[in-house]
Amino acid sequence: MPDQVLFAIEVTLNGLMAGVLYALVALGFVLIFKASGIFNYAQGVMALFAALTLVGIMEGQVPFGHLINSIFGTDIHGFGWQVPALLAIVLTVLVMILFAWAVNWLVLRHLVGQEPIILFMATIGLAYFLEGLGDMMWGADIKTLDVGLPQGLNTWIDETTFDMFGYGFFIDNLDLSATVVAALLVAGLVLFSQYTKQGRALRAVADDHQAALSVGIGLNWIWVLTWSIAGFVALVAGIMWGAKSGVSFSLSLIALKALPVLMLGGFTSIPGAIVGGLIIGVGEKLFEFTVGGMIGGATETWFAYMLALVVLVFRPQGLFGEKIIERV
Amino acid sequence: MLYREAGDFKTSYAADSQTFPLRLDRWGYWIILAVAVFVVPLVINDYWVNAIFLPFLIYAIAALGLNILTGYCGQVSLGTGGFMAVGAYSCYKLMTSFPDINIAIHVVLSGFITAAVGMLFGLPSLRIKGFYLAVATLAAQFFLTWLFNRVPWFYNYSASGQITAPERTLAGFRITGPETQAWATYLFCLAFLIASAWICRNLTRGAMGRRWMAIRDMDIAAEIIGVNPLRAKLSAFGVSSFFVGIAGALFFAVYLGAVEANEAFGINKSFLVLFMVIIGGLGSIFGSFAGAAFLVLLPVALKVLGSDLLGMPTDLVAHLNLVIVGALIMFFLIVEPHGLAQMWRLTKEKLRLWPFPH
Numbered sequence: 001m002p003d004q005v006l007f008a009i010e011v012t013l014n015g016l017m018a019g020v021l022y023a024l025v026a027l028g029f030v031l032i033f034k035a036s037g038i039f040n041y042a043q044g045v046m047a048l049f050a051a052l053t054l055v056g057i058m059e060g061q062v063p064f065g066h067l068i069n070s071i072f073g074t075d076i077h078g079f080g081w082q083v084p085a086l087l088a089i090v091l092t093v094l095v096m097i098l099f100a101w102a103v104n105w106l107v108l109r110h111l112v113g114q115e116p117i118i119l120f121m122a123t124i125g126l127a128y129f130l131e132g133l134g135d136m137m138w139g140a141d142i143k144t145l146d147v148g149l150p151q152g153l154n155t156w157i158d159e160t161t162f163d164m165f166g167y168g169f170f171i172d173n174l175d176l177s178a179t180v181v182a183a184l185l186v187a188g189l190v191l192f193s194q195y196t197k198q199g200r201a202l203r204a205v206a207d208d209h210q211a212a213l214s215v216g217i218g219l220n221w222i223w224v225l226t227w228s229i230a231g232f233v234a235l236v237a238g239i240m241w242g243a244k245s246g247v248s249f250s251l252s253l254i255a256l257k258a259l260p261v262l263m264l265g266g267f268t269s270i271p272g273a274i275v276g277g278l279i280i281g282v283g284e285k286l287f288e289f290t291v292g293g294m295i296g297g298a299t300e301t302w303f304a305y306m307l308a309l310v311v312l313v314f315r316p317q318g319l320f321g322e323k324i325i326e327r328v
Numbered sequence: 329m330l331y332r333e334a335g336d337f338k339t340s341y342a343a344d345s346q347t348f349p350l351r352l353d354r355w356g357y358w359i360i361l362a363v364a365v366f367v368v369p370l371v372i373n374d375y376w377v378n379a380i381f382l383p384f385l386i387y388a389i390a391a392l393g394l395n396i397l398t399g400y401c402g403q404v405s406l407g408t409g410g411f412m413a414v415g416a417y418s419c420y421k422l423m424t425s426f427p428d429i430n431i432a433i434h435v436v437l438s439g440f441i442t443a444a445v446g447m448l449f450g451l452p453s454l455r456i457k458g459f460y461l462a463v464a465t466l467a468a469q470f471f472l473t474w475l476f477n478r479v480p481w482f483y484n485y486s487a488s489g490q491i492t493a494p495e496r497t498l499a500g501f502r503i504t505g506p507e508t509q510a511w512a513t514y515l516f517c518l519a520f521l522i523a524s525a526w527i528c529r530n531l532t533r534g535a536m537g538r539r540w541m542a543i544r545d546m547d548i549a550a551e552i553i554g555v556n557p558l559r560a561k562l563s564a565f566g567v568s569s570f571f572v573g574i575a576g577a578l579f580f581a582v583y584l585g586a587v588e589a590n591e592a593f594g595i596n597k598s599f600l601v602l603f604m605v606i607i608g609g610l611g612s613i614f615g616s617f618a619g620a621a622f623l624v625l626l627p628v629a630l631k632v633l634g635s636d637l638l639g640m641p642t643d644l645v646a647h648l649n650l651v652i653v654g655a656l657i658m659f660f661l662i663v664e665p666h667g668l669a670q671m672w673r674l675t676k677e678k679l680r681l682w683p684f685p686h
Contacts, residue, residue, distance in 0.1 A: 039459055070640050110662040116459070117404060121606050122661045124599060129654025135647040256595065259463045267459065296478035305467035312456045312464060324457075326548055 003167065010169045011289045012282050017175035019281020020182045021240055025258035026265070026273040027186070028233040033267050034206040035226040038108070038119045042127035044255020046096070046231055049134040051238030051247045053095050055145050056138040057088040063137045085147040089235070096231030104224050131252060140249070145242035149177050178240040185236055186274065189229075198225060260308035266321020276319065280304045331679045347529060350680075364518060369511035377510040382583045384624045385517040386575050389524050391604040391616035393571030398602070399611035400532055401564035402544030403453050403461060407468035409597035411569050413589050414442045414472060415576025417482050420491045423504075423581065424484060431496040431503055435520065435577045442573020443566040445472075450565025454558060457547075469598055476589035492586040504581045513582050520578060524571050529613050531567065540564050541611070572601075603653075607660055609669025618668040626653065 025043060032040040056063065060079040069075060083091070103126065111122055150173040162168035193199035204212040205222045213219060241251055261280050265272025284303045292299040317324045336351050338344040348354045372381060390408060397403050418438040423431070449468040456464050476482045483491050495505030501512040531537055539560040542550035551557050580587050587593070600623065608619020627649050634645035664670055 066641075066644060070644055107658050107662065114661075114665060118661055118665050120459070120462075121602075122658050124603075125654045125657030125661065127654070128650050128657065132647045132650025132652075132654060136644070136651065140643060140647065256466070259466060263460055263463050298474065298478065302467065302470035302474050305464070305470055309452055309456075309464045309467045312460055313452055316455050316457070316460065318460075 006165055006167045006169075008286065008289065010171075011285045013169065013171060014175070015282035015285030016278055017172070017179055017281070018285065019278035020175075020179045021237065021244075021277075022254070022257055022261045022281055023274045023277025024178075024182050024185070024233065024237040024240065025254050026261040026277055027189075027270065028230040028237070029258060029262050030265075030267065030270055030273045031189075031233065032226055032230050035202060036108070036205075036223050037116060038123065039116065039267070040230065041120060041123040041255065042130055043230065043234060043258065044252040045127040045130045045134070046099075046234035047238035047241065047254065048247070048249070048252040049099075049130050049238075050092055050096055050231065050235035051145060051242040051251060052134045052138045052143070054088055054092045054147075054235070054239065055143045055242070055247055057091050058083050058085060058147075061138060066139060067136055089147070089239075092235055093232055096235060097228045100227030100231050101224050103227055104220065108223065109220070127252070127255075131249070135249075142246050142248040143242075145239065145247050147239055147243065149174055149239075149243055151243070172244075174240070174244055178244075181236060181240065185233065186270075189270070202226065257304065260304035263308040263318055264311055266318030268322050269318070269320035272318060272320030280307065283307055331676070331682070333680075345533075361522070365515070369515055372510050372514060374510050377514050378583075379628055380624060381514050382517055384620055385514070385521045386578045386583055387601065387604060387624060388617050388620040389517075389521055389578070390572050390575035390601045391608065391620045392524050392528050392613065393568045393575065394601050395605050395608075395611065395613070395616045396528060396532070396540070396571070397564050397568035398605055399609075399615070400537060400544060401540040401561065401568075402547075403450075403561065403564060404458070404602075405465045405568070406462050406595070406598045406602065407449060407465035407472075408572055408601045409593040409595060410469040410472035411442050411446055411572040412576030412579060412597060413476055413593035414445045414569075415439065415573030416580030416587060416593065417476050417491065417589070418442065418573070419577035419581050420484075420493070421482070423494055423496065427494070427496075431498055431581070432516075435574055435581070438577040439570045439574040442576065443570040446569020446572070447562050447566045450562050450569075453561050453565065466595070469595055473589045473593055488588075490586050490588045491580065493581045496581075504585065506585065508582075517578055517582060520574060524574065525613060525617075528571070532613070536563060536567075544611075603657060607657065607667055609667030612667070612669035614672060615667050615669030618672070622668065623653075626656075 025047060028043045028046070029040060032038055032043070055061075060081045060083060062068070062076050062078060065076055065078075107122060107126065108119075111119055152173055154171045154173045154176060157171045158168035191199075193203055201212070201217045201222055202225065204215070204217055205219065209219065212222075237254070238247070238251065241254055245251075257280075258277075261273060261276040263276075264279060265274070265276030284300045284307075287303050288297070288299050311319065331350065331352050333350055336349075338349075346354075348357055368381070390412060394405065394408055397405050415438045418441040419434055422429075422434040422437055426434075449465065452464050453461050477489065483489055486492075493504040495507075496503055498512075498516065502508045503512060503516050532540070539550070539555045540563075542553070542555050543557060543560045543564075547557055550560070576593070580592070584592060604619035604623050605616065606619070607622055608617070609615025630649050630652060631645055634640045634648060635642055640648075660667065
């Protein structure tokens with residue numbers, strides 16, 4: 001095969017893996033949007049916060065250490081112990097559940113029945129709040145996150161493809177494990193929503209709030225549950241992205257990357273989030289590979305949005321979204 | 329007792345439909361205007377102008393522009409930063425290409441260029457609505473800042489990739505460049521703000537504003553009663569981008585002097601202006617001013633309180649700032665979703681009855 005084709009295939013594969021990571025973040029958006037009609041802008045910051053908390057717990061940092069030091073003039077930094085990754089993940093999940101509960105009781109409960117744009121604004125406020133809180137609790141410096149996932153070049157794929165085509169594909173182990181984890185996560189979510197009582201209640205609420213309420217499903221509880229699940233999805237996304245590029249503020253910007261994914265797939269569709277993520281991951285990598293070099297590079301910053309914009313002009317509800325019916 | 333309409337007899341339709349129907353309001357308006365024009369320039373220095381007055385004036389213009397689009401026409405836009413960048417870069421290109429022409433004309437021209445770009449990015453709004461549109465405007469935000477970063481023609485092939493405002497004068501006083509007088513820049517921006525507010529107020533209570541509001545309240549119904557959605561939406565995008573472009577041009581040329589597209593006009597700028605509009609009050613001219621003042625003053629106040637009085641480290645104050653801004657936004661949305669303007673309206677209602685309860 002000619003080299004160009006091989007390069008293109010390699011780029012496509014890497015794009016698919018990047019797309020999986022976009023889809024992971026988009027999944028959290030869709031879950032909350034379906035269950036409560038809230039477009040949760042804070043999803044990206046939740047991923048950042050979860051990753052920061054995980055690192056902080058693993059390294060035995062004292063929360064708010066910087067703040068305590070500056071107020072009381074003390075000099076404390078850590079508890080001096082290391083927490084194993086698995087236990088730290090469990091603790092972080094607990095923190096995210098607590099967070100979900102707090103958000104519902106302190107903010108969203110008071111905003112029931114408001115217009116969607118007001119709720120959207122509230123989650124932007126939440127994003128600012130959480131970003132500041134995360135920095136205050138755990139410090140704003142860039143941290144490395146290592147929960148024991150394999151990293152670096154996958155030598156097996158490299159050697160196999162080299163034997164077959166005379167050119168070794170560069171595939172990161174981390175991306176592979178992210179794909180596996182994402183697949184497991186989606187399978188788990190599907191099983192949960194199909195076969196458990198809570199999962200069915202969740203789907204009922206997503207279909208029709210009032211009908212769900214009238215058959216005795218408590219909306220408050222369901223919302224806390226949804227936000228907890230979204231928090232868990234954010235944690236998984238945070239671990240993957242954090243292991244890939246370090247835990248820092250830029251992690252929260254993946255929320256912005258997830259938006260075009262959502263628009264493309266439709267806000268209300270979980271398969272849409274996954275397919276949209278893959279399309280955008282492959283699209284932006286291929287576009288950068290073929291056209292990007294000619295027009296100045298770094299086209300990843302806007303390609304996804306332009307693609308979504310063009311698709312939306314032809315399909316205003318996205319690829320998989322529910323058809324928008326407007327009445328006067 | 330004092331603040332009431334009794335005894336203030338209107339004898340013409342014009343007097344009846346004026347912006348400030350109450351006598352006290354009219355006096356207040358003229359007094360504030362007089363103080364802003366005649367007193368403030370005499371007492372301000374460089375610190376006050378750069379920390380508070382210039383950002384307030386410029387953000388107020390941007391908030392007015394966004395309020396027309398989001399508050400009056402109901403089209404949520406997250407592309408404000410990108411449109412401000414268009415204003416800034418067109419102002420820069422105009423200033424360097426035609427050095428002899430008055431800077432004020434350049435600023436207005438950059439407003440018109442931004443209006444054209446805004447209408448171009450407004451075209452999808454005919455098909456895309458609500459959230460989808462909000463995210464679609466992000467395309468404008470990211471594409472435009474990328475364009476200004478990557479195409480060297482826009483920054484005149486300078487090595488740093490920055491644009492720097494050359495020195496320009498107006499009536500003999502330096503407006504842009506390294507050595508400006510505080511009062512001159514202040515008055516220059518103030519003039520633009522007053523003109524913008526006057527135009528916005530009169531546009532929004534005229535036929536055009538009513539068309540926008542009809543589209544905002546329900547676009548299909550508006551179409552049925554004969555409002556052309558194409559013209560209404562595109563005119564809202566155009567007018568809004570015009571003011572946002574002027575704000576961007578002033579932000580670059582007068583306030584900062586040197587900018588880099590991603591840093592000065594990133595996505596955070598879009599959110600900041602949107603917050604101003606939301607906190608101030610959607611669909612209110614006063615709200616744009618109140619929101620801009622609030623979000624310009626808050627970080628300054630926190631910084632003075634935190635680092636200067638309490639002696640906390642600056643990074644901690646910056647984080648605390650985020651927490652407080654975020655919490656305040658949520659608090660405002662819960663307590664008063666219609667913003668500061670609605671609070672002001674309620675206060676005035678109460679004042680008119682005071683001291684009687686009914």
